[in-house]
Amino acid sequence: MPLFEKSAFSPSELEARLRLHLLPDLGPRRFHQLIDAFGNASSALCAPASAWRVLGLPAACAQARRSAEIRDGASAALAWLEGCDQHLLMWDAPEYPALLAELSDAPPLLFVAGNPRILEKPQLAIVGSRRASRPGLDTAAAFSRSLAQAGFVITSGLALGIDGAAHQAALDVGGETIGVLGTGLKKLYPQRHRSLAAAMAAQGSAVVSEFPLEAEPNPSNFPRRNRIISGLSLGVLVVEASLASGSLITARLAAEQGREVYAIPGSIHHPGAKGCHQLIRDGALLVEGIEQILDSLRGWQSLPVAPSKVPPPVSHPLLALLLAAPHTSEALAIASSLPLSRVLAALTELELDGAVVNEAGRWFARVS
Template structure:
């Protein structure tokens, strides 16, 4: 089989097959990522054989899913691929996304915890998630029962945005009773999976799901967790990626609090209210924004966003003029500035973390206290 990726990164819908075969071939990520970064290179014999062995039925299912409105495939070299996740050494080569892929650029906090959560734990997940959404952050979680579901529902009910990362294909809710919740997330946020449509729940897929949650977020909050819990995997990965880890303490008699207590002993920040989490990510948020790419954040902006920045670049000035004090959707900003959604998302992320811009329900506006310094 002769395979070429030279047509990419444009990847018209009529020619997705080489990319799908590469993403679904399995095997070492490094060799496949090298092909994405240098599409003129031919695959080795072993990789070409794995690409040829991808079942036709799987390709047809993927194509049919991607042909539906609101469905996307973000490969490693796609400019829309989330930059914070790209920094992780084991980031997936591709993401199937149902909903708004631009949300993956927005600053997010992961809220995770026990599937068999207590009533108090679910209340805490809701309270923290609502507060994060009011602060303009996206809530990321894993669509599981218990804490995850409560976090997603609270974000949606409060008018905020949320990202659900699945261990199944992007078309299969797990647990099944979250089918309606998954529909709401896709309509108001984004459903994300590295697995192709039709992939059933398999135990080995969920640790990988947890690494994506940790990689997308500035920090991970564990609300409740037993000593053997997937939430602890997410927290450990977040720490390995250099992100902040927070844990809500509980009763010493509550088994679902023991995982949180272990995290606190190991260095996680003990938090009792959402403001403590927001303060905990402030410095990291600024540093990560500046690290995304040299021209994403205005040069000279401090990690906390408190210093006066020098004049903005031409593109930043164009974006600033397009913004007003009334929230504006992304498509209007694209029309006003002539810039791509990916470029706008990166600039808006930096300006939001720097305190210049506020995001509300997918719309952007100047933050009233930032006008003087940004001008």
């Protein structure tokens, strides 16, 4: 049975809220304003247009509320909610995640595919570049696995790159993960992550969105999505990001919301490290392992913390150089004082062992 049927809201009030939710130019603050003014969504829909104008609401909202398009959209949403593992959470209902409810612009409605109960569990967000390097993807996966094993739900935006690596790694160790979309659940973006989203919903994790089910990937949706990622979480870990990355928006929203912000440093020559370095300058906690994250969240000591794995010592000199920064083959030969032929042979062996990877002519160490 869908979760919404267990709530205190009547079917007519649920439909009224879905209709309000579909109105153009009616964001979370105006939605809350209507409920505060009229007591419930049903009364707000029945109120005269003049009453809406007094509240300063756009004329388009009042005009559209009785349209066939809005009614049909609400009916379609109610039909969707009849499906297996498809739910709706209201911001003023007991099942709504408490941390998210603290926000002044908390989403009035959250559509959930999968298990809605994990939204109340302690979460850590892992975000970063869509065009992440191989080492960045490995680092995101390693942190996600360890944090999931430590009892945290891993929250991210289901984007390509760091987000997808974090979600998949949590699933790989039997952990739980939440994907927050910048589209409606019926218009999942990017499409390349459809199978990942389906696996998350099927394996006890969840995919959520505040947007109507048919909402397209409008660029303005994604900064709004980011406040939900940070709002659900105790802290946000940025793994790899440029200065223009949306991950920095998520991190700054987290700071404004009173959440912890963590950043992983990188090479000064790597553009994907510049965003993390800026966050560190702005006060984010520089982290090199999950112990630093766990130490900053001592209030959650009841979590079943898994012992961290001590990395094996680096025995190969070329691997030690690559852990410090990516290099070309020629640069490695100069730095190691080895003949280029020996460097190329050693790199081949390391690549076969999965210890290094070549991207665009440069060699990177892989993080296990």
